[in-house]
Amino acid sequence: MFPKPIEKSSAGVRTAYKAMLPVALLIWLMPLLAIMVFSVKPGADFTTGNYWGIPSSFNLFENYGKVFFESDMPRYLLNSLLITVPTVIGCMILSAMTGFALGIYRFRSNLWIFFMFVAGNFVPFQILMVPVRDLTLDMGLYNTIAGLVLFHVAFQTGFCTLFMRNFIRALPFPLIEAARVEGVAEWRIFLYVVLPLMKPALAAMAVLIFTFIWNDFFWAIVLTQGVETQPVTAGITSFNAQYRAAYHLMSAGSIVAALPPVLMFFLMQKHFIAGLTLGAVK
Amino acid sequence: MKPKKKKNTKTLKGRYSMRSILKATVASLGLLSLATTGALADAHGEKLTGTLKISSDMSNPAPRAVMEGMVERFGEMHPDLDIELTVTDREAWKTQIRNVLSANPPDVANWYAANRMRPYVDAGLFMDISDVWEDESMEALASTKGAMTLDGKQWGVPYTYYQWGVYYRKDIYEELGLEEPKTFEEMKANCQKILDAGKKCYTIGTKFLWTAGGWFDYLNMRTNGYQFHADLMAGKHDWDSPEVRQTFANWRELLDMGAFIDNHTSYSWQESLPFLVSGDAAAILKGNFAVAPLREAGLDDDKLDFYQFPAIDEDIELAEDAPTDTFHIPAGAENPEAAKAFLRFVVSADNQTLINNGDNLGQLPVNANSSVDDDKFLKEGFEMLSSNSPGGVAQFFDRDAPAEMAKVGMEGLQEFMVKPDNLDKILARLDKAAKRIYDK
Structure with a gap:
C-alpha cells in the first residue's frame, strides 16, 4: 500500500532511482520549460522552425516589456484580482458560517442540507453553461465582474462548506459547551471561539480558492467579453492578431499570469501545509 | 468629440418613446437638409444630427484603433452628430449579429461580403443601399462591387481586403532557372524541376483545414470559372459533377507529383512556414498576411516574391480570392442618412489610403483612387485585384459557403489531399451534407 522507503532498496535500485529522477523531472517540466524559453524568443523563431533550440536573440525585456506596456495585460491582471479577491472573501465568509451551522447545531435535515452542498460539487459545471449565461443576461450581470464573482461564490461555497463543516466537526465540542455554560451568545461563540481556531483552515482554503x-x-x-471584464486567463489570447498567433508573447503572458498563484502558494505555504496536517486541534 | 465606447449590446431598453421622438426629428431634419442642401451633394457638406450607433467587430488592437480613429474623424466633420461606438469581440460578433440586427439594430454594422451576407439579406435585416452605389465616385470600387451585390442590389460597402496568391522563394526559382508560371503546364513543369532538386513545391499546413480551401478555391475558379465556383458554394451545383471532378483531377496531378510537403495535416499554417524559410519548400498559396512573419524570419524582398495563381483554362477569366470586410446598414436603422454618410466616408479615397496603410490595417484599399503603401506585395496585390481579376472576387471557401457546409467541405478537401482515392466517397458525402444544409 505505502511506497517502500527508497533507503531500504538495494544499491542498484537506488542508483537507478537517482539517475531516473532528473530525467523524469525534465520530462515533467518540459512544457513549462518550453514556454519559458519561448517567452524570451523573438517571434521570428517560430517562423524559422526554431522551436526547441537556443533563442536566436535574447528578447526577455522586449517580450515582457510588450506584455506590460504595450498590451492590455495590466488591465487583465487587475480584472483577475478584482474577480479573485472578492470571491475568496465571499466564499470564506459564507462557508465559515454554513460550516459552523452544519458542524455545531444538530437539527433535522442537517445532513440533507450538508449533502446538498456536497452534491453541488458533483454537478459537472459545463452543463450549467447555457442556463447560467441566460441567468446573468436576464439579471443584467452579463459581462460584468460582479456577475462572475457572484457565480464563483455560489459555486465554490459548496466545496468550501464541505471543507469547513468537516473541520469544525473535528474541533473538540467541549470548547463550545464550555462557552455556552459561561453564557456566551452563540454569535460570540462563532466569532471568538470557533473562528480563531479555524484560521489555518481558512488560510488553506483561501489559497486553494484563489488558485481555482x-x-x-x-x-x-x-x-x-473584452478587456473591461475578462480576467487574465481569457485575455492571453488577445495577443493573437487576426491571422496570426504571437506565441512568444502568449508564452510571456502565460508566465506572468501564472505567477500570482505560485507566489500565493509560496507565501502561504506554512498555512497551506498547516491546514492539511491540522487534523487534531488542541 | 470623444466616441463613446460601449461593450454591452443589450441596453437602452426603456428608450423607445424617446427614440420615436428622435426618429421623427431626424426624419424631418433629413427632409429639411435634403430640401436645403439638395444642390450641395458633397458628402462633407451634409449637416447630420441625432445619434449614429455603430456596432463594430474590429476588436483586435490595430483594427480597433482604426475604427475609433474613423469615428473620431467622422465626428469632427459632423459636430452635431452623436456617435455611439460598440466594439464587440470579432468571434463573438459572428454569433451575436443576428440577435443584434433583429432586436436592437444599430445604424451601422460590420460584416463580410458575398454569400456571408446572404442570410441577413434574405431575412430582410440589411438595408438595400444601391442608391449609395449609384454615385459616380463609387465607380472606383468596381473591383468589389460584385462581392457586395446580391439579387442585383448592393447591401453594404467594403472597407478593406487583401489578396491571395502564390508567395515563392525568388532565390530558389533563380537558382533553378525558373520563371513565374503563367499557365498550369508551366506551373507543373516548374514543380517537377523543384522536386528534382530535392525540394517540395508547396508548403501547406492543413491541421485547421481552411488552408486546403484556398487551393480548392483557386483550382476550381481556374478550372470552372468564378460563376460556377460561386454557385457551387451557394449550393446550386452538385459536388459530384464532371466540372468539380475536373478540378479534383487537376489537383490530383499535383498530389501525384508529390508537390506538397509530407505530413501537412499535423501543421497549422504558421507551422508550415518554416519549410518555406528553410528552403525545403519553394512556395505557399496564402493570403497577404503571410508576408509579415516571413519577413520577420529573414526573407527579404530579394528572396520572397509573389505571382498570381496561373490560368488553367485560358478561356476562363481570372478570378481571385480576396476576403473583404464590410460595413452595412441594418434594415431597422434609425438614422440611415447619417449611416449612409458614414459609409461614403469609409470608402472615400483618402480614408481608404489612411486606414489601409502599414501603420493601420496594412491591407489593400478598396478604392482604386487610393494609394497603396510602398510595399512590393501590397502594390502587386492592388494591381492584380484592380486590373487583372476580370472574373470577380471570391471571399474564400469558408466565407462563401455556409459555415456548416464549409466545415464538412474542408474536411473533405483535407481527406482528398491525403487519400485522393477516396474522391468518390468524399463527393457523395459532400452532396449528402449539401442536401441537408441548403435544404434542397
Missing part, C-alpha cells in the same frame, strides 16, 4: 478562481478559464469566456 485565478486559473478559471471556462466561466471567464462564457460570462465575460
Whole structure:
C-alpha cells in the first residue's frame, strides 16, 4: 500500500532511482520549460522552425516589456484580482458560517442540507453553461465582474462548506459547551471561539480558492467579453492578431499570469501545509 | 468629440418613446437638409444630427484603433452628430449579429461580403443601399462591387481586403532557372524541376483545414470559372459533377507529383512556414498576411516574391480570392442618412489610403483612387485585384459557403489531399451534407 522507503532498496535500485529522477523531472517540466524559453524568443523563431533550440536573440525585456506596456495585460491582471479577491472573501465568509451551522447545531435535515452542498460539487459545471449565461443576461450581470464573482461564490461555497463543516466537526465540542455554560451568545461563540481556531483552515482554503478562481478559464469566456471584464486567463489570447498567433508573447503572458498563484502558494505555504496536517486541534 | 465606447449590446431598453421622438426629428431634419442642401451633394457638406450607433467587430488592437480613429474623424466633420461606438469581440460578433440586427439594430454594422451576407439579406435585416452605389465616385470600387451585390442590389460597402496568391522563394526559382508560371503546364513543369532538386513545391499546413480551401478555391475558379465556383458554394451545383471532378483531377496531378510537403495535416499554417524559410519548400498559396512573419524570419524582398495563381483554362477569366470586410446598414436603422454618410466616408479615397496603410490595417484599399503603401506585395496585390481579376472576387471557401457546409467541405478537401482515392466517397458525402444544409 505505502511506497517502500527508497533507503531500504538495494544499491542498484537506488542508483537507478537517482539517475531516473532528473530525467523524469525534465520530462515533467518540459512544457513549462518550453514556454519559458519561448517567452524570451523573438517571434521570428517560430517562423524559422526554431522551436526547441537556443533563442536566436535574447528578447526577455522586449517580450515582457510588450506584455506590460504595450498590451492590455495590466488591465487583465487587475480584472483577475478584482474577480479573485472578492470571491475568496465571499466564499470564506459564507462557508465559515454554513460550516459552523452544519458542524455545531444538530437539527433535522442537517445532513440533507450538508449533502446538498456536497452534491453541488458533483454537478459537472459545463452543463450549467447555457442556463447560467441566460441567468446573468436576464439579471443584467452579463459581462460584468460582479456577475462572475457572484457565480464563483455560489459555486465554490459548496466545496468550501464541505471543507469547513468537516473541520469544525473535528474541533473538540467541549470548547463550545464550555462557552455556552459561561453564557456566551452563540454569535460570540462563532466569532471568538470557533473562528480563531479555524484560521489555518481558512488560510488553506483561501489559497486553494484563489488558485481555482485565478486559473478559471471556462466561466471567464462564457460570462465575460473584452478587456473591461475578462480576467487574465481569457485575455492571453488577445495577443493573437487576426491571422496570426504571437506565441512568444502568449508564452510571456502565460508566465506572468501564472505567477500570482505560485507566489500565493509560496507565501502561504506554512498555512497551506498547516491546514492539511491540522487534523487534531488542541 | 470623444466616441463613446460601449461593450454591452443589450441596453437602452426603456428608450423607445424617446427614440420615436428622435426618429421623427431626424426624419424631418433629413427632409429639411435634403430640401436645403439638395444642390450641395458633397458628402462633407451634409449637416447630420441625432445619434449614429455603430456596432463594430474590429476588436483586435490595430483594427480597433482604426475604427475609433474613423469615428473620431467622422465626428469632427459632423459636430452635431452623436456617435455611439460598440466594439464587440470579432468571434463573438459572428454569433451575436443576428440577435443584434433583429432586436436592437444599430445604424451601422460590420460584416463580410458575398454569400456571408446572404442570410441577413434574405431575412430582410440589411438595408438595400444601391442608391449609395449609384454615385459616380463609387465607380472606383468596381473591383468589389460584385462581392457586395446580391439579387442585383448592393447591401453594404467594403472597407478593406487583401489578396491571395502564390508567395515563392525568388532565390530558389533563380537558382533553378525558373520563371513565374503563367499557365498550369508551366506551373507543373516548374514543380517537377523543384522536386528534382530535392525540394517540395508547396508548403501547406492543413491541421485547421481552411488552408486546403484556398487551393480548392483557386483550382476550381481556374478550372470552372468564378460563376460556377460561386454557385457551387451557394449550393446550386452538385459536388459530384464532371466540372468539380475536373478540378479534383487537376489537383490530383499535383498530389501525384508529390508537390506538397509530407505530413501537412499535423501543421497549422504558421507551422508550415518554416519549410518555406528553410528552403525545403519553394512556395505557399496564402493570403497577404503571410508576408509579415516571413519577413520577420529573414526573407527579404530579394528572396520572397509573389505571382498570381496561373490560368488553367485560358478561356476562363481570372478570378481571385480576396476576403473583404464590410460595413452595412441594418434594415431597422434609425438614422440611415447619417449611416449612409458614414459609409461614403469609409470608402472615400483618402480614408481608404489612411486606414489601409502599414501603420493601420496594412491591407489593400478598396478604392482604386487610393494609394497603396510602398510595399512590393501590397502594390502587386492592388494591381492584380484592380486590373487583372476580370472574373470577380471570391471571399474564400469558408466565407462563401455556409459555415456548416464549409466545415464538412474542408474536411473533405483535407481527406482528398491525403487519400485522393477516396474522391468518390468524399463527393457523395459532400452532396449528402449539401442536401441537408441548403435544404434542397
